[in-house]
Amino acid sequence: MGHREDLLEGAVRCIYEKGFARTTARDIVEASGTNLGSIGYHYGGMANLMTAALERAMENWGLSLAEAIGNAGAEGLSGAERFERYWEYMIDSVRTHRRLLMATYDAFVQLDQNDEVRRMLVEGMRDARLLWAQVFHGIDPEVEPARAAQLGSFYQALVSGVLTQVLIDEHDAPTAQDLSAAVRFVAAGL
Template identity: 45%
Template sequence: MGHREDLLEGAKRCLLEKGYARTTARDIVAASGTNLASIGYHYGSKEALLNIAFLRVTEEWGDLLTEQPDGAGDDDGAPRSPLDQFRDTWERVIDSYGRTRSVWQLQMEVVSRIDQDPELQKTLAGLQREGRDGLAENMLGIDPEADPEKARVAGLFCQALLAGVMVQWLMDSESAPSAQDLMEGLKTVLDGRVR
């Protein structure tokens, strides 16, 4: 790897270990084995590097959570129902919590900073729109190309749910919802039993 890639990898490690606000340029240099001048040369500023590193961390986390398991159908080869696909995806999200807690914490920290960083806010807004399609497809089986409006509103729902579940798990994992809880809640809402 060259200095550019080394800096990016070092910045990703620092973000996950220290968070956004506590990561210094010297931390990144130490983690990457590069020098201070490399940050400015390759990325312009520490903040620009951290923003790119944050996006990469988030993309990698999203890829991990939306990977479809081998044999995505039922035992008899039939495709899973949308509710089963929803529950299975949430099981992967929740089961990953122990391994990815630092990513969840980082996301909450970065969201709290967007008012202070208009460039980050602009970048995240674009990625958030892209993320909706991926969530709609992977959590609910909706093809964004075949039905873009349905994917958009389903993606909005999934993003809202993801943020809420993330906060609950960070605050109190003992009482946070399970994948089964989320599926049962969704079924209850769909059945019209909530008044």
């Protein structure tokens, strides 16, 4: 790896260890084995590096979560059982990646001050919606863009809400079974 990639990987590690807002340039230099001048040379500054690092970390989390859900052994399960299995993985992943996911809240605060952070979060949200439609229901966004957008938005709302509840109070947050029961109740009333 060159200094650019070393810096990015070091910044990702710092996000996991210290969070987005509390990571300093010196922290990244120490984690990456590079020098302070490399940040400006390769990224144009600390803000750009941290945005790229958060984007990389969130992309890695989303892809690893999608892979875990895809390998959840849900074949042959009923719809409700499959839904619960997926959400068990999701909730466990939130607990496992707590530091990273808390760092996203640091980034949210910067939406109105940093166009690059806004771009990264907007694009990440759009990609996540399409990913959830594909992961949870096998819907190809290229073939069924409207359905993928609808289902993806529904799941992203659930992901965001459950993620927030688990991060704030994991002991009183909904379980996969709670979510399944709630969806069945809402669907029965439609």
